[in-house]
Amino acid sequence: xxxxxxxxxxxxxxxxxxxxxxxxxxxxxxxxxxxxxxxxxxxxxxxxxxxxxxxxxxxxxxxxxxxxxxxxxxxxxxxxxxxxxxxxxxxxxxxxxxxxxxxxxxxxxxxxxxxxxxxxxxxxxxxxxxxxxxxxxxxxxxxxxxxxxxxxxxxxxxxxxxxxxxxxxxxxxxxxxxxxxxxxxxxxxxxxxxxxxxxxxxxxxxxxxxxxxxxxxxxxxxxxxxxxxxxxxxxxxxxxxxxxxxxxxxxxxxxxxxxxxxxxxxxxxxxxxxxxxxxxxxxxxxxxxxxxxxxxxxxxxxxxxxxxxxxxxxxxxxxxxxxxxxxxxxxxxxxxxxxxxxxxxxxxxxxxxxxxxxxxxxxxxxxxxxxxxxxxxxxxxxxxxxxxxxxxxx
Amino acid sequence: xxxxxxxxxxxxxxxxxxxxxxxxxxxxxxxxxxxxxxxxxxxxxxxxxxxxxxxxxxxxxxxxxxxxxxxxxxxxxxxxxxxxxxxxxxxxxxxxxxxxxxxxxxxxxxxxxxxxxxxxxxxxxxxxxxxxxxxxxxxxxxxxxxxxxxxxxxxxxxxxxxxxxxxxxxxxxxxxxxxxxxxxxx
Numbered sequence: 001x002x003x004x005x006x007x008x009x010x011x012x013x014x015x016x017x018x019x020x021x022x023x024x025x026x027x028x029x030x031x032x033x034x035x036x037x038x039x040x041x042x043x044x045x046x047x048x049x050x051x052x053x054x055x056x057x058x059x060x061x062x063x064x065x066x067x068x069x070x071x072x073x074x075x076x077x078x079x080x081x082x083x084x085x086x087x088x089x090x091x092x093x094x095x096x097x098x099x100x101x102x103x104x105x106x107x108x109x110x111x112x113x114x115x116x117x118x119x120x121x122x123x124x125x126x127x128x129x130x131x132x133x134x135x136x137x138x139x140x141x142x143x144x145x146x147x148x149x150x151x152x153x154x155x156x157x158x159x160x161x162x163x164x165x166x167x168x169x170x171x172x173x174x175x176x177x178x179x180x181x182x183x184x185x186x187x188x189x190x191x192x193x194x195x196x197x198x199x200x201x202x203x204x205x206x207x208x209x210x211x212x213x214x215x216x217x218x219x220x221x222x223x224x225x226x227x228x229x230x231x232x233x234x235x236x237x238x239x240x241x242x243x244x245x246x247x248x249x250x251x252x253x254x255x256x257x258x259x260x261x262x263x264x265x266x267x268x269x270x271x272x273x274x275x276x277x278x279x280x281x282x283x284x285x286x287x288x289x290x291x292x293x294x295x296x297x298x299x300x301x302x303x304x305x306x307x308x309x310x311x312x313x314x315x316x317x318x319x320x321x322x323x324x325x326x327x328x329x330x331x332x333x334x335x336x337x338x339x340x341x342x343x344x345x346x347x348x349x350x351x352x353x354x355x356x357x358x359x360x361x362x363x364x365x366x367x368x369x370x371x372x373x374x375x376x377x378x379x380x381x382x383x384x385x386x387x388x389x390x391x392x393x394x
Numbered sequence: 395x396x397x398x399x400x401x402x403x404x405x406x407x408x409x410x411x412x413x414x415x416x417x418x419x420x421x422x423x424x425x426x427x428x429x430x431x432x433x434x435x436x437x438x439x440x441x442x443x444x445x446x447x448x449x450x451x452x453x454x455x456x457x458x459x460x461x462x463x464x465x466x467x468x469x470x471x472x473x474x475x476x477x478x479x480x481x482x483x484x485x486x487x488x489x490x491x492x493x494x495x496x497x498x499x500x501x502x503x504x505x506x507x508x509x510x511x512x513x514x515x516x517x518x519x520x521x522x523x524x525x526x527x528x529x530x531x532x533x534x535x536x537x538x539x540x541x542x543x544x545x546x547x548x549x550x551x552x553x554x555x556x557x558x559x560x561x562x563x564x565x566x567x568x569x570x571x572x573x574x575x576x577x578x579x580x
Contacts (some may be wrong), residue, residue, distance in 0.1 A: 005503045122474045127501075127508035167512045211502040263502075300540075372512035375498045375519060380540035 006214035009171045010257040012140075012151055016180040016250060018242075021053060024096065024139055025060025027177050031137035033094030035065035037087050039107050040098045045069045049143060052183055053098045066090035075102045075119060075157045077166070078344040080109035087114060094137030098184070101282075102150035104140055108173045109157045111136050115172075122159055122166060127372075130170040138175040143184045145235075145248035146196025146283055148203055148256020152179035165276065167372060174260075180249040188237045193248070195283035197235070198338070198347070200252040201228045202267055202286040207258035209297065209304040210265045211376040217262035220254045225311040227251035232337070236344055261283040265377030266368075267293040270386055273367035278356045282349050287338055292393045294331050296385065300378040302327040309333065351394045361390045406488045413491040414446060418455050419556040419565055420525045422464050427555070428546050431524055434517050435459060443467065443476040444518050448487030450480060468567040477510035477518065479573035492574040496538035497522050528552045 015023050038057075040050045050069065057064065063309060066086050071079055085111065087095075097107030113121050115133035124130050140150040147355035149155075155168045188196070204224040207217050212356035238244070270293070294305060306326035310318045313335050321329050341347040348354050356364075365386035370372065374381060424431040438459045447454040447470075456467040470478060481487035486505035489495040497519045500506060508515060527535055527543040529552075533540045559565060 003503065007504045120474075125474060125512075126510055127512065128504065129507045129509045169512075178461060210500060369520075370513040370516045372516065375501055378540070 003212075003214050006212070006216075006261075008214060008216040008261045009174070010151055010220075010260070011171070012175050013177045014180065014253065015177060016253075017246065018182065020168045020179050020181040021056035021141070021183065021391055022059055024141075024177075024179060025057060025062040027139060028062055028094060028096075028137060030249060030372060031094060031134075031139075031176055033137035034062070035090075036062065036094040036096045036137070036139075037066045037083070037090065037091055037092040038064040038096050038098070039068050039071065039083065039103055040111070041071045041100075041103055044070050044099055044143060046101075047187060049184065049187070050098065052140060053096070057096070059144060064096070065092045071099065071103050071106050073102055075105040075155075077109070077157055077159050077161075079106055080157060081109045082123060084113045094139070096139045096141070098141040100142070100144045101147040101149050104142065104147070105155045105157060107138070107140065108149075108155035108168070111138050112155075112168065112173070121157065121168070122162075124168060124170075125166045127169040128165055128171070130168070130172050130268065132172050138173040139179060141179045141181065141184060142249070142252070144188060144192070144196045145185055145245070145252040146199035148200060148252045148254075148259065150175060150180075151253050151256035151264045154259040154260065165200050165384065171370075178253060180246065182245045182249070185243070185249060186239055188239060190239065191347060192283075193239060194232070194236050194341040194345050195281070195287055196252070197228055197232050197248050198287040198290070198341070199283040200248070200255040201225060201232075202290050202336075203255035203259040203264060204228070204251075205290070205294070205308060206264040206267055207255065207262040208308060209301040209378060210259075210262050211378055212262045213304075214262065217258045220258035221262070222308075222311045224251045224254035224258060225308060227254070229312045229337075233340070233344070236341065252336055263376040264373050265293075266296065266374065266379070266381055266386075266389075268367045268373035269373040269377065269381075270364065270389065272371050272373070273364045274351070274356065276367060277364050278354075278360055280351070280354045280356060287341075287347055288349060288393050289389070290356070291331050291334050291338070292389050293366070294334070296381070296389055297377070297379050298327060300329075305330045351390065356390075358394065361387050364390060399538065403484055406484045407448070407452055410448040410484065410487050410491050414448065414453055414455035415565065416529070416556060417446075417491070417522075417525060418457055418464070418466050418561050420529055420552065421457070421521060422466075422564065423552060423555040423559055424521075424525055424528065425463055427552075429525060430546075431521050432462065435464070436462065436519060436523050438514070439475070442514070443470065443473070445470040445476070445478040447478065447480040448491065449482070449484040452481070452484050452487060464563050466567050468569055472509065474543075477508070477514050479506050479508055479515070479518075481506045493526065493534040493538060496526070496540075498540065499538060 204221040209223040228251040230246040235244035274280040274285045309326045312370045365383040368386045443458045445456040456470040457464045
């Protein structure tokens with residue numbers, strides 16, 4: 001159903017495909033940037049990914065004025081402040097971030113701090129309360145195909161002193177350019193390839209069924225689901241298959257664009273809580289929770305879930321499935337998919353496998369109902385509902 | 395601006411101001427008699443301030459938690475510990491405050507901007523949903539809420555309490571305690 005009103009923005013220019021990295025210098029020049037700061041993490045520096053980026057920049061005559069690799073797994077305000085200080089000291093004029101979710105969120109935080117001329121990003125916490133500010137050229141190179149951060153308007157940064165996870169939602173967090181290059185993801189191990197792709201699939205499915213859904217987010221979500229489902233097994237089996245890798249990268253980006261404009265719901269609300277309280281990796285939490293949460297939402301979202309079957313399977317299967325069974329078939333397809341990935345690369349299927357304890361359910365449920373994602377979930381969920389989902393997924 | 399639009403804005407602003415006043419009355423009374431709202435409010439930190447602003451220049455409701463109850467404040471001073479919801483236009487606020495759209499629906503339609511912690515806002519949304527369950531007839535709440543909440547008291551009883559609170563001046567605006575504020579400018 002078309003919403004009475006909606007907004008949509010996906011402003012980043014996409015550079016995708018072979019030698020995409022080599023086109024970054026031209027983009028930077030067009031954006032007025034000559035001496036960017038390069039942000040990445042120590043693992044990517046160690047395995048040579050950072051060098052690949054540096055080589056591509058160097059080939060186009062761009063030498064970063066500063067490189068920062070000490071970014072922790074959870075983005076923090078202290079890291080953001082340290083990078084902003086280095087940026088100013090080194091006379092940088094733009095940001096290039098290569099990494100996963102934490103590197104990208106940190107880079108978004110740095111850009112916010114620099115463009116808004118403030119000293120503490122805590123002041124900007126909230127939703128749509130940030131203006132454009134000063135233009136800071138910003139290029140993102142994702143190294144996983146899951147978070148979709150390169151196209152989202154969300155950043156989560158931890159305030160270490162106050163022990164608060166600060167959530168920022170603003171269209172001005174989107175980068176100027178997002179670069180998808182197959183070289184950035186070929187080294188991802190099979191299990192991580194599978195879990196991050198399931199995260200992207202979850203973004204697309206939730207985007208397709210949440211309250212903020214709109215015709216444009218639906219188009220991105222459905223295309224993302226088709227691309228991920230058709231290429232996931234190939235990429236897990238053979239990580240060197242560049243075509244499958246690029247399909248997952250594109251799927252992840254499109255899923256990011258979809259959920260950025262439609263938001264995610266109960267799967268993410270519970271997943272964030274499991275991450276914060278039990279330390280469950282986000283993508284694994286998504287894989288485990290997705291079928292159970294779809295079952296929970298079924299009475300409100302049956303029509304949308306039924307439509308998803310067409311994007312997850314071939315036309316013949318869709319046509320031969322009776323209309324009233326399509327939604328449950330979609331959930332069954334997801335279950336089959338996670339089971340196959342479990343056999344292929346050991347992707348966890350239960351919360352028990354990832355070390356969640358039953359005694360933490362109450363705390364997790366409390367955190368989940370307070371998560372911002374819950375507001376756009378089509379069905380109301382209280383702590384008892386969340387505990388019941390957790391029990392089933394345990 | 396045309397006269398028609400000006401009149402419409404004035405009318406909507408006045409209606410929003412009245413509804414915000416009643417909404418505060420409902421929250422204050424329900425804090426004392428509805429166990430779910432009392433539980434939500436008890437989870438807020440002491441001195442926590444929420445502000446609902448019906449557009450940039452529109453009427454607003456600002457209140458702080460004080461013990462088990464709520465105090466209505468004269469003004470809002472931005473502070474990263476507090477939460478302010480500002481509707482983007484008086485028309486967006488009017489839809490919510492007259493029961494044509496729920497808060498979650500307004501959020502989905504980008505109806506407001508939010509300054510502060512998103513998690514703290516979720517508790518306020520739950521309180522608002524419960525209060526709407528009492529203030530608006532079922533035919534409206536069924537359309538705007540994801541689930542119509544069960545009432546612990548009858549609506550007439552709540553309306554009676556709100557009116558009593560009004561006549562006993564329980565909703566008059568007070569100044570917030572100065573230590574509440576940080577240095578951030580308004």
